[in-house]
Amino acid sequence: MQPAMETGQVGLSSGTSVQDLESYRRELTGYCYRMLGSGSEAEDAVQETMIKAWNNRNDFNGRSSTRTWLYKIAHNVCIDMLRSPQRRARPMELGPATPTSEAVLGAPLPESAFVQPIADSKVIDLNADPADVALAKESVRLAFVAALQHLPPLQRSVLILCEVLAWKASEAADLLEQTVAAVNSALQRARKTLAARRGPALMSTMDSKHTVLLEQYVEAFETYNIDRLVSLLRDDAVLSMPPFNLWLSGPEDCAAWFLGKGIVCKDSRLIPVTVNGTAGFGAYHPVEPGLWEPFAIQVIEAADGRIVGHHNFLYPELFPAFGLPDRVDER
Numbered sequence: 432m433q434p435a436m437e438t439g440q441v442g443l444s445s446g447t448s449v450q451d452l453e454s455y456r457r458e459l460t461g462y463c464y465r466m467l468g469s470g471s472e473a474e475d476a477v478q479e480t481m482i483k484a485w486n487n488r489n490d491f492n493g494r495s496s497t498r499t500w501l502y503k504i505a506h507n508v509c510i511d512m513l514r515s516p517q518r519r520a521r522p523m524e525l526g527p528a529t530p531t532s533e534a535v536l537g538a539p540l541p542e543s544a545f546v547q548p549i550a551d552s553k554v555i556d557l558n559a560d561p562a563d564v565a566l567a568k569e570s571v572r573l574a575f576v577a578a579l580q581h582l583p584p585l586q587r588s589v590l591i592l593c594e595v596l597a598w599k600a601s602e603a604a605d606l607l608e609q610t611v612a613a614v615n616s617a618l619q620r621a622r623k624t625l626a627a628r629r630g631p632a633l634m635s636t637m638d639s640k641h642t643v644l645l646e647q648y649v650e651a652f653e654t655y656n657i658d659r660l661v662s663l664l665r666d667d668a669v670l671s672m673p674p675f676n677l678w679l680s681g682p683e684d685c686a687a688w689f690l691g692k693g694i695v696c697k698d699s700r701l702i703p704v705t706v707n708g709t710a711g712f713g714a715y716h717p718v719e720p721g722l723w724e725p726f727a728i729q730v731i732e733a734a735d736g737r738i739v740g741h742h743n744f745l746y747p748e749l750f751p752a753f754g755l756p757d758r759v760d761e762r
Contacts, residue, residue: 452481455498459505461554465570465591466509468519468580469542470549470752476512480505503606506588513584519546521577522671528680531687539674546577547673548728548744550753551705565635568708570595573730573742574630576707581628586621589614594622634733636710644733645703645710655697661686665737672727672743685741699726704753706730713755714743721762725750
């Protein structure tokens with residue numbers, strides 16, 4: 432979606448400002464998020480990139496564009512952050528589905544165990560050409576970002592640069608200090624690995640049927656009409672709840688959960704967000720009459736006119752990153 436080079440752009444000049452560097456923050460955050468699988472880590476990586484770029488601005492010799500130079504710094508920061516052997520995943524990759532009759536949340540896993548959600552506005556120019564926006568949304572789906580984590584860092588970077596950002600193999604080779612042949616080889620291997628892990632195609636959020644489905648979902652969830660809610664689920668729908676590795680599959684088990692241990696969701700309020708290229712909500716739980724506080728970021732995935740993914744990230748600390756209020760107060 433974004434070429435590596437900009438016509439006529441030369442490197443940093445003596446007049447380069449912080450604002451000049453800041454203009455690249457969103458696209459760099461998108462690159463780092465796909466590399467790292469965590470919104471907070473991506474923002475940390477970009478912040479470190481900006482600091483390094485500013486501190487070394489006088490050493491930049493203009494042999495590439497500012498964009499390429501910043502991507503090189505961001506890539507190296509990501510590689511340093513990926514030294515940990517642990518791979519971020521989704522609960523569905525950590526074990527089989529559990530019947531509700533046997534479901535026990537157990538101890539929460541560390542935040543680093545899971546691919547984390549991110550607001551679309553942090554990684555996508557939502558005012559760009561609609562076709563480009565649609566492609567960008569596909570590249571931040573939870574399933575796609577989780578699939579990327581299965582790739583070695585070089586393959587991951589090559590695939591993001593060449594497939595997502597539409598860089599030429601020669602441009603990626605220059606950035607990564609590899610030969611063009613090595614880049615093409617890494618890209619071929621990455622495509623093969625990813626082909627089996629991308630996940631199903633989801634409905635466009637611009638589809639009017641998707642809008643109607645969401646309206647029905649909000650009404651069913653906020654009134655806690657579980658029969659109506661599960662009627663909106665596809666037969667293979669999954670319910671997940673990071674930081675727990677427990678996940679459920681199918682309308683029957685989801686219904687049993689919502690009416691059992693999940694009854695804490697009753698009387699929730701939902702505020703819409705755009706997250707990971709699809710629809711989502713900040714879910715607020717009641718704490719006293721007229722007052723609701725943050726509980727989970729919901730990512731709602733839909734396909735074929737039904738909900739196929741109901742992912743609940745139980746991290747109230749994420750709410751500010753989505754521009755959500757710290758409470759819903761109607762007292």
